[in-house]
Amino acid sequence: MPRGQILTILGAFVLTIAGVMVFLNLNEAQAGPPIQPWGSDPNAGAVLYAENCASCHGEDLQGEPDWRSQKEDGTLPAPPHDKTGHTWHHGDALLFTYTKLGGKAALEATGVSGFNSGMPGFADVLSDQEIWDILAFIKTSWPDRMRETQQIRTQGEQMRGDS
Template identity: 70%
Template sequence: MSRPKILIAAIAAILSLSGAAVFLSMDQANAGPPKQPEQSDSEAGAVLYAENCASCHGAQLEGEPDWRSPKDDGTLPAPPHDRTGHTWHHGDALLFDYTKLGGQAALEASGVTNFNSGMPGFGEQLSDQEIWDILAFIKSTWPDRMRETQEVRTEGEQMQGGS
């Protein structure tokens, strides 16, 4: 096995042991975890982000203030999607499903029932391609190192989803 494949396998095992959940799209459960299509358009994603996401996550991807502290209803404020947040810590499958299904539905589909997410689902407002375009825009704002880390997380999801 090549060194990159060993590294990816090791990281996937660590993520699995640390309780990282792999979220499978309900539409693509049989095809494996979703992954960013090559034809994603980050420029179109920037427009879609401004129209659909910026009201909660900020025009500059900065998130809501005190995003790590729960609100009165128990949900967390919208996190930043820039380099200061944790979005880049997650693979494509989680990011896609969280956006399409909404946080609560994505978590419940994966068996997580003790977390209250305020993220609404956008599957009825946005096409799958539009969601990918938004994610491409968000990723385009990250430094190389963060994009590389996020790609490794995505590869780990792909390996786990194929077993």
């Protein structure tokens, strides 16, 4: 095979690989902040919540008593995840990231430093889908108006590119 043909084939191969890499990077960049995937299973989430979350946030999502007052170690008690808490005030990206990374790391990722959070990260315990299933379960406890408000917050995150 002549040298010119080899260089042409090699050049086409390199351009093809570069194009695939650019395409993959663009798709990743366009993926945006995490958002509740379709098909999340609130029933599976209820079981996972009982196993991983209820010990702090309560079997009925009620949180710890006096959850707005700081403990002696500077952390706040676990808040409720039902309609009496503030979980529904946050979009999907924050809820997912807070659960996956833990409170301190999630807040530091948004530029908030020095916050002493008692929320551990669950990245080594739960898969992404399991976290989404738990969040789907929690959302089932909210009245329609709160779910709608939370969806608006999620849309705002998507528009701003929060993660």
